[in-house]
């Protein structure tokens with residue numbers, strides 16, 4: 507079971523890493539952006555409403571996105587976990603998500619923040635290409651042999667997303683700073699946040715994500731990480747943890763393991779303490 511939120515600026519690699527986690531653990535990626543793009547592509551009423559906001563780099567209305575997320579999480583494949591990619595994106599959405607997860611008794615295990623420098627974000631977004639058929643994400647810096655999608659020979663055309671134009675990228679980053687960044691503090695206070703250094707080779711980032719998703723400390727970062735108390739001691743400890751979350755010009759070199767407490771109080775203890783033991787060995 508893995509119930510996580512991926513937080514991070516546009517281009518930080520949320521989609522890329524979510525797809526890899528999904529492929530390895532069979533937990534569905536639930537991407538608000540993909541759900542919206544699908545609605546746009548199908549020309550639904552909702553898609554038509556969302557398109558203008560998306561093309562301009564603004565957020566789509568909370569109500570529309572919540573409806574999509576609610577429907578997606580009600581499908582059977584999400585009963586055993588989910589990787590929320592791009593949702594929530596502001597304080598209202600975080601509150602709505604908390605209520606929804608309470609209702610369906612699926613408390614969050616963790617929120618993983620992918621930390622990437624601004625210039626890297628801009629370079630990545632400008633170079634991103636996606637498969638027009640399956641949505642797999644690529645980059646012009648690192649295209650598969652032949653320059654087309656490697657999922658299936660029938661796939662082919664790699665396209666640029668309309669919102670990956672330079673002027674829209676700037677707007678999206680601005681919206682992230684104003685509306686989404688405050689969620690870092692929010693989830694940090696709830697003891698759910700883990701920051702993952704999001705730069706470097708895909709496999710290295712994935713290894714860090716995987717370890718964080720499974721509740722461990724990445725091996726490479728262990729020596730720098732603060733020692734944390736065993737769970738049993740944590741429960742008794744009266745001292746409050748405080749975690750800092752501030753804007754950085756450099757990606758995180760260390761990961762802070764924070765005291766994990768309940769976002770939804772229902773069955774939090776059983777969902778986390780039973781599972782958060784040793785991370786699975788990387789295959």
Ligand code: AP5
Pocket residue numbers: 514515516517518519520521522523538539540542559560561563564565566567568571591592593594595599630631633634635643644645646669678704705706707708711
């Ligand atoms: P959405 O699709 O969610 O876009 P985003 O959050 O802006 O994130 P991106 O998809 O741009 O980036 P990513 O972090 O997934 O990076 P990726 O893995 O692709 O949202 C689009 C729009 O929909 C929003 O602007 C908004 O209008 C609307 N929307 C969505 N959710 C909403 C919500 N909750 N509320 C309201 N509106 C909402 O990677 C980027 C590139 O970097 C790729 O080319 C990849 O190959 C490359 N890359 C990744 N990792 C590495 C690495 N380690 N090294 C080198 N390159 C890398």
